[in-house]
Amino acid sequence: MARRKTERLVNLTILLLSSRRFVSREQIRxxxxxxxxxxxxxxxxxxxxxxxxxxxxxxxxxxGSNDPLFSDEQGxxxxxxxFELPPIEFTPDEATVLGLASTVWQQASMAxxxxxxxxxxxxxxxxxxxxxxxxxxxRLSAREExxxxxxxAVVDRQVVQFGYRTADEVRTVEPWRLAWRNNSWYLVGxxxxxxAPRVFKLARMTGVPSTVGEPDAFDRPDEELISRHTTVxxxxxxxxxxxxxxxxARAPALRRRGAPAQAARPLPAGFxxxxxxxxxxxxxxxxxxFGADVVVLEPETLRAEVVxxxxxxxxxxxxxxxxxxxxxx
Amino acid sequence: xxxxxxxVARLLAMVPYLQARPGVPIAEVAEVFGVTKRQVLADxxxxxxxxxxxGLPDDLIEIDMDAAEGEGIxxxxxxxxxxxxxxxxxxxxxxxxxxxxxxxxxxxxxxxxAAESAASKLALVxxxxxxxxxxxxxxxxxxxxxxxxxxxxxxxxxxxxxxxxRGETTTPVVDPAAIQMRDSAAYLQAWSVxxxxxxxxxxxxxxxxxxTGETIxxxxxxxxxPEGWFDASDGAVxxxxxxxxxxxxxxxxxxxxxxxxxxHLMVRMAFSDPAWLESLLLRLGDQAxxxxxxxxxxxxxxxxxxxxxxxxxxxxxLPD
Numbered sequence: 001m002a003r004r005k006t007e008r009l010v011n012l013t014i015l016l017l018s019s020r021r022f023v024s025r026e027q028i029r030x031x032x033x034x035x036x037x038x039x040x041x042x043x044x045x046x047x048x049x050x051x052x053x054x055x056x057x058x059x060x061x062x063x064g065s066n067d068p069l070f071s072d073e074q075g076x077x078x079x080x081x082x083f084e085l086p087p088i089e090f091t092p093d094e095a096t097v098l099g100l101a102s103t104v105w106q107q108a109s110m111a112x113x114x115x116x117x118x119x120x121x122x123x124x125x126x127x128x129x130x131x132x133x134x135x136x137x138x139r140l141s142a143r144e145e146x147x148x149x150x151x152x153a154v155v156d157r158q159v160v161q162f163g164y165r166t167a168d169e170v171r172t173v174e175p176w177r178l179a180w181r182n183n184s185w186y187l188v189g190x191x192x193x194x195x196a197p198r199v200f201k202l203a204r205m206t207g208v209p210s211t212v213g214e215p216d217a218f219d220r221p222d223e224e225l226i227s228r229h230t231t232v233x234x235x236x237x238x239x240x241x242x243x244x245x246x247x248x249a250r251a252p253a254l255r256r257r258g259a260p261a262q263a264a265r266p267l268p269a270g271f272x273x274x275x276x277x278x279x280x281x282x283x284x285x286x287x288x289x290f291g292a293d294v295v296v297l298e299p300e301t302l303r304a305e306v307v308x309x310x311x312x313x314x315x316x317x318x319x320x321x322x323x324x325x326x327x328x329x
Numbered sequence: 330x331x332x333x334x335x336x337v338a339r340l341l342a343m344v345p346y347l348q349a350r351p352g353v354p355i356a357e358v359a360e361v362f363g364v365t366k367r368q369v370l371a372d373x374x375x376x377x378x379x380x381x382x383x384g385l386p387d388d389l390i391e392i393d394m395d396a397a398e399g400e401g402i403x404x405x406x407x408x409x410x411x412x413x414x415x416x417x418x419x420x421x422x423x424x425x426x427x428x429x430x431x432x433x434x435x436x437x438x439x440x441x442x443a444a445e446s447a448a449s450k451l452a453l454v455x456x457x458x459x460x461x462x463x464x465x466x467x468x469x470x471x472x473x474x475x476x477x478x479x480x481x482x483x484x485x486x487x488x489x490x491x492x493x494x495r496g497e498t499t500t501p502v503v504d505p506a507a508i509q510m511r512d513s514a515a516y517l518q519a520w521s522v523x524x525x526x527x528x529x530x531x532x533x534x535x536x537x538x539x540x541t542g543e544t545i546x547x548x549x550x551x552x553x554x555p556e557g558w559f560d561a562s563d564g565a566v567x568x569x570x571x572x573x574x575x576x577x578x579x580x581x582x583x584x585x586x587x588x589x590x591x592x593h594l595m596v597r598m599a600f601s602d603p604a605w606l607e608s609l610l611l612r613l614g615d616q617a618x619x620x621x622x623x624x625x626x627x628x629x630x631x632x633x634x635x636x637x638x639x640x641x642x643x644x645x646x647l648p649d
Contacts, residue, residue: 110424112363316613
């Protein structure tokens with residue numbers, strides 16, 4: 001059954017592609033093997049479905065008339081220019097990275113799409129070959145269930161709806177982009193209820209997102225605006241500089257961000273002073289995360305903040321222990 | 330897409346592909362189209378019945394079925410009307426352009442330019458642009474370029490490497506083998522000369538690279554990296570987070586998240602390095618508590634105590 005249908009669809013494509021003129025329904029019915037001999041009703045049903053399925057594959061079937069005076073005589077054809085992949089040429093380096101690109105997706109349906117795309121390029125005479133790039137292996141994958149439906153919605157520009165954080169919090173979003181940050185996928189889009197751009201973590205969506213309405217339902221804002229919303233996920237502005245004592249080769253992240261400096265007071269053996277930029281509000285937590293490898297020398301306000309933060313750690317994780325002696329001799 | 334339409338899409342690409350490569354082995358066709366050899370034969374059997382209308386033998390696509398079934402090679406002709414593939418669908422174009430973007434994030438120099446220009450040529454021809462923004466922690470581009478050329482030339486290198494969060498800087502001598510990407514970070518796989526074993530180094534933690542002047546030895550292929558972040562983990566912890574620490578649930582991969590009536594989050598997360606958990610708990614202050622396993626917060630409390638004592642020592646006392 002599938003085999004006969006494939007034959008019919010290929011033959012229909014060849015017929016419409018090789019004809020310059022619009023081919024009428026009657027001609028199609030009389031010529032294409034699978035339609036011949038079927039009842040009018042069966043033919044209508046098959047033909048309508050076949051056209052839809054070919055169009056879904058990207059086959060551009062046009063409707064029109066050969067005679068402008070008799071426009072009710074409708075026919076079909078496929079314009080070669082719209083059908084064929086336009087001429088495209090790649091340098092040997094580009095062919096190499098295309099070959100590598102075909103191994104990037106670990107996600108089944110994207111991997112399949114890439115395979116199809118590469119097969120088309122090969123059919124156009126291009127030879128992608130990643131053979132000499134064994135030293136590079138980029139990979140893209142997504143564990144989140146919401147990924148594939150959202151990817152499709154972003155590609156189709158279709159509005160989505162999903163539960164977020166809790167089961168009864170439903171968001172309706174125009175999906176602009178998916179972003180890959182900090183080991184997680186995020187959706188950036190326009191939240192219709194809040195009338196503002198928002199970033200959503202895919203792993204916090206409850207259930208699988210569903211689409212609302214038709215494809216091509218909205219325009220994406222320009223690249224720059226979208227990027228601005230995604231950079232919020234990672235970047236912060238440094239607005240304060242601290243003088244720190246850092247133990248030996250510890251806390252490399254802080255040492256490389258800052259610069260060696262002079263301390264006004266003597267430091268224990270192995271400690272060196274550094275001036276390091278921070279974002280206020282985040283500084284105390286970040287410094288505390290290095291434990292006894294980093295001590296704030298200046299400013300005093302930040303030191304007090306870190307001390308009270310560390311006391312919080314003690315309260316949370318060792319409530320019975322007495323605090324260390326305040327003033328060592 | 331149903332079986333028939335998937336097959337139609339494949340056949341429309343296969344006809345121009347085969348015409349351009351007389352005598353191509355079936356095995357190669359199967360690999361290119363991502364199907365089995367048996368499926369390629371089934372495809373050829375369908376194509377054999379297709380062609381121009383008319384029903385005369387001359388109208389049909391010509392395929393040497395004996396050579397296909399016997400020697401396993403394909404000759405296809407008499408299909409001039411299908412000499413170019415169909416245009417890309419939106420899905421195909423976008424998947425490929427994003428994959429190229431991932432390549433360009435990791436490659437450097439000439440290859441990076443090639444990935445970018447290939448992507449823009451595709452975007453131009455298909456009219457589709459990428460809907461995914463990638464942000465991979467790949468470290469310094471110049472360093473990546475040096476590493477890639479060291480791998481290509483087989484040169485032994487000395488890394489200046491910053492260990493994990495609380496770690497120290499070390500200078501391992503390694504034979505570099507491959508640059509891989511996992512979970513939005515790029516890694517170098519290399520043979521550690523002092524450890525005599527394969528090691529993985531995060532590219533964004535390699536501060537410097539120096540050639541030792543020696544050539545690498547043959548250690549065979551490096552082992553496959555685990556696919557997911559969780560695979561490397563050997564521990565899990567359940568935390569109770571206040572609302573101001575809720576960002577943790579958005580920032581790190583979670584095994585489970587449960588929002589409680591009072592707005593607190595109960596999260597279960599995997600971790601592979603106890604020092605990492607200690608560092609996280611120190612960062613969160615009194616905004617997180619450990620529910621399970623009992624005592625998982627003890628080392629953070631000890632570290633906080635030490636830090637307070639050290640501050641008192643250096644600064645001559647603590648504020649109230």
